[in-house]
Amino acid sequence: MHLEGTVNINAPREKVWKFLTDADFVAQCAPGVKEMEVIVPEKKFRAVASVGFGSITTVFNTDIEFVELEPLDRAKIKAHGKAPGSAVDATSELLLSNGPEGTTDLKWTAEVAVVGTIASLASRLMGPVTKKLSGVFFDCVKGKIEG
């Protein structure tokens, strides 16, 4: 499943970059995150997140890694989550560029593959729910940085 979007954030690139690469900050915005543990600072993290698809809620243990970091410009993130009978693999790319009047444009893409019980039981909800969750995440990011 391919997802993408662009958010304009009313803040300079340095500030946006700093927030997006800060696990604690990201944890505040990522929906359903219950715990966030730093494994290698600024590189590897482990998160426990609960995700609901309709009536089904599953707790994923997720390993997150920044695989490529080009400060202020680009970040590539890989995530692998596991739950009993289900798994999720995601690769996401964040591209920062200068927006108008000192703002920052954040362009993001994500490839998400969900397999297992969740994928077969909630296949019809997968697209809308994932879109909604990413919307929630980036709205939160924008709000927190700007606020």
Added chain:
Amino acid sequence: PYAHARIKEIRTEKAMGTPGVLAVIDGKTLEQYNVHNMPTLMSDTQMVLPLDTVKYQYQEVAAVLGTDRYAAADGVAAVEVDYEPLPVVVDPFKALEPGATRVRDDKESNHIWHWEWGDAEKVDSDFSNAEVTVKEQIYIPRIHVSSIETCGCVAKWDPIETHLTLWMTTQAPHAIRTVVALITGHLGLSEEKIRVISPDIGGGFGGKVPAYPGYVIAVAASIVTGAPVKWIEDRTENLAADSFGRDYHITAELAGKKDGTLTSLRFKTVADHGYTDAAANPSKFPAGLFHICTGSYDFKSAFVEVDGVYTNKPPGGIAYRCSFRVTEAVHAIERMADVFAHEIGMDPAEFRMKNFIQPDQFPYKSALGWEYDSGDYHRALQKAMDMIGYDELRKEQADKRARGELMGIGISSFTEIVGAGPSKHFDILGLKMFDSCEIRIHPTGKAIARFGTKSQGQGHETTYAQIIAEELGIPADHIKVEEGDTDTAPYGLGTYASRSTPTAGAAASIASRKIRDKARKIAAHLLEAAEEDLEWETGKFFVKGSPDQAKTIQEIAFAAYTDHPPGMEAGLEAVNYYDPPNLTYPFGSYICVVDIDRGTGEVKVRRFVAVDDCGVRINPMIVEGQIHGGLTMGFAPALMEEISYDENGNIHGANFMDYLLPTAVETPRWELGETVTPSPHHPIGAKGVGESATVGAPAAIANAVVDALWHLGVRNMDIPITAAKVWEVLNERGAVLEE
């Protein structure tokens, strides 16, 4: 969760720490006893539990033994498995491309086998000389039998007696016992130490023929723990991991003349078998009886090719209420008959009448080598047309079309091939496919009859008792019918493929006649008459010309234990193992009328007339019950059921929310009719009826839908014909009715 992955590690500590969990078994545990793999009926290998890779989503990886179902479920959730995902092959056509990921490490490619049958050269020449040819791609999707009762067993190993009792929901208890003995013989579990008991079963439909990993694990677990072990699938396990039916991609071509005469048939098929060829197919042909695909028509030549393919899916090839690919064959030929008729602008009923095998051609040798036993196809179709008022419906259709309304009439004039089967065509691991009946008449004239088959709700107890009652004159309620216990029933191959009446039903007749032969001797002794002076009238022997001098079967039975002729053994019993001389060929004509909602695409089956000819009907109510259920199971895949997979191999349809079964609300009212053309080789002329309706119905419905849409340029619609699919087709053609 993965459809294809390497297992890096299975960690069981947490599961073992779960309250109530007794043991966790994985492939390595089973490997110690060399029971981690099992052979399939098609001489392929099926994993019981994997050692290093999983090949489809929901494949069993480990088994947890618990003190109850809840403890075991908690234990399952606590088993931790690390996987390394591997590329997934879902599409069988992509699986055949060079460089495709191999599903099986132990095989050269994803191509399992190629099989062809018929005269290719003659077909090529008939096609190049034909005035008309038609060609369509027809996909018959994967479906699941979804019995109301899932599969399950209780294995009880007695370490003192070294004896295994296995209660299980199998359609073929004897064959399963032999298979278990063959798989576990090296562990000392020989056949006399195994008792398989198949109790009342809540539906089989072919899905309870195979041996599933759960059975083997339960047996192994009981032997290891010394405790009885129960395994019952939950609904999702049943829908996602049991074997499936259908999944045939058919390129179908017909050739013929402008006047509507069919000459030649050419079908090329890609068969998706999943990760192992575990087809429940006891025939000598890899694609089962698919070459019955010339159907009810007198083709001069025919050629079929089938290629079996591995994909990352569970095993396919269950003969879902169907004799080994007959449904696929019938659907393809009946769809194509309509395509040909429409192509030349001929009425589909008239077209069928023109091409049917004539009644005087029976026994008829088909272009692909089958010998049809008997048939009268014109009579069945005419009866269906009369019942439904065919000509008036065509007029109504024309009027409606002029008004822009969509109404279609679909016909399916199918010929089945059932009753497996003659030993020249069939065996299971070398076991010939006879079936058996053993009758014992008690001194008081009551009887017990035991069979090698196994009812799953078909009413064998009634049908068999009636056959014996008819042959011996003992009232049916004085006959106890027993099946399913390998320690007491005579050996038989089980119930599927509409084979019980053609094989065990025939055995019941023959065994009864053996008893009658002995009864005649006893009667002659009692009446002090010569045997040849006695005449049989249901229930008694009497002296020719003096009907008062008679002995009833009950009196004879008593004498068999009290006053039998000197030199004769006491008792009155017989057994027969019946190897049928030929298959039987039930047939019928179904006509369906549909109305299509131009706003939503919804297909409404307005009427459905089913005329079945299954030879002599033993119990009409049971026959009609079979047809009612069968039609519903034909209606379901035509409009609702499909198991599909996404590109990652995630199954869609692993629960009853996504896999739609019709309820009484969706099911149309069935209108039944009959003709009777006895089978010439069956002792009482019966042919079997368990599957006809499931085999014949989908094409009638699909033909009705295409009939409604042909004028819009629609030539084929693959089942299930959902409202969304029809709406899409209407939308593409600008034919959707807006508000």
